[in-house]
Amino acid sequence: MDVRIFTLDDVRHLLKMPRAIELMRDAFAALSSGRIESPIRTTLTNDHGTVLYKPTWSAAQNLFCAKVVSVFPGNAHKDLPVTPGIIVLNNGETGMPVALMEAGFLTSLRTGAATGLATDLLAKPDASTAALFGTGGQAGHQLEAMLCVRDLKRVYVFSRHNENAVRFCREMAAHNSNCELIPATNRNVLAECDIITTATTSAKPVFSDREIPTVVHINAIGSLGPNRSEIPAETILRATVVVDHREAGLREAGELLPLMNDGRLPTDFAPAELGELVLNKNYKVERPVTVFKSAGNAVQDLACAAEVMKLSDDTDHGQTVQF
């Protein structure tokens, strides 16, 4: 039984952000049109953390894909990744395991790519200024995704600890010479921003509704949970909200669930899905503020993992292990 193994470096070299954003277009369209079978994930929890098992089947890619991803917050203090993971791919015709792949980098990349797609669909075409909240593991790909789809001249970077923002801007500047990256502490600059992306673990809104401009697109991709919300309720209530997957978004997003529970959003609140915007080119955004709330979906992993396999064909990336 020959299985291809793709390390973090293989994934990094093979799959680039512009291609990942294209993949998200098809993946979310497939999800919204019911062409992907993505059952509820299984979770196992002990005192230290949770391991999530997320299997998916896609006829289009002829692959079964399962991501085994752990969420162990204590790892941050052990110099270990907080969300390490492995992806297992099985061939659709034979069920044979065909590939094993590092999942941490891929998860961060595909989460960025969803932000890229949402921003491309919803932000002003001539957007030139953005803000990024958070400088953790996801931040680099979030920045890269925004820069992929809009010609940004300036990005303000916020962190709970300003020295992290300074370090992040310095590191990212090396790859992004056309855009000025500015560590920021004063939220007054948000008034200039066409795009705001929040990628934090904050349980409370990271800005207030009156700080944002009249027209703005917001990506909220930070940590999930019914008691967490990076975005103020007032902003949500006056925005056009888009989610990756309606069922997951309404179940898991602290930006939405409490507002439905306390009656500020209707009980039948049904935000559009990203895939519906892709499928319906005439979709009309009604409101000047748009919010993309991401819960993350296994179709993103499958699309990216399948592409890594495909792209590896003519390279020496990936090693074969005879199991």
Added chain:
Amino acid sequence: MDVRIFTLDDVRHLLKMPRAIELMRDAFAALSSGRIESPIRTTLTNDHGTVLYKPTWSAAQNLFCAKVVSVFPGNAHKDLPVTPGIIVLNNGETGMPVALMEAGFLTSLRTGAATGLATDLLAKPDASTAALFGTGGQAGHQLEAMLCVRDLKRVYVFSRHNENAVRFCREMAAHNSNCELIPATNRNVLAECDIITTATTSAKPVFSDREIPTVVHINAIGSLGPNRSEIPAETILRATVVVDHREAGLREAGELLPLMNDGRLPTDFAPAELGELVLNKNYKVERPVTVFKSAGNAVQDLACAAEVMKLSDDTDHGQTVQF
């Protein structure tokens, strides 16, 4: 992220049947006493087959274990394994993936080991003659397990196609010089047998109730499903039935479910679990005919996979891949 990789050959060299049978003793005791968290498996099915995802957590081993196993009957005609699989192990304190393992050989070994344990607990101590139905992928380990726990002088081997039985006996004779292996077509020989093991894909009983002796232990490990039964209803009704896991056994075993549905077994029929026999040394088997019906459980995979990892420490088996 360093992950150890164990191939079929690694598993074969590291874990032997006698040790695997010992492991089953602890594993089933842990299962019956609720010390293992083993949620319902997730399945994904397409036109060709099914992929099953079976995750488990064990505090005793400090490991999360997930078996991804495919069941693709058509593979038999493609010279591919019908049930290929991979096991993913994650550390309990960090959630880090620590090992990936070929799962096909291990599944067959642990299924044999359960038969070994059941036979040790239930068959006559001086059992000398056995019968084995089926010569497929599981048969070798089933034979080995019976030979591990009883000093058998003679094993009759039945197959739908007698030439398969002849081939199987010839191949197995090389490793088992103390026991006579006899291809059999006439079920009259069952009257001599102290142990009968069925490891077939038959939907119908492979013998009739009047063909078996007064005192006999039967292991039924063949294919599962509400419409499949390798054992005659009459035998089940007069036997002491033992299962690996009550819930799974009553849900999945065609030997039991239809008899409960048509009233021949009470609706509250509660066969003993193998682990209960291990835990309760005073357990008294009431009837001269005993049947162990195996559905297979993820605790068996976890116990064996953890042991393979442990045994590899002082050997050069297993390779490390930096993911």
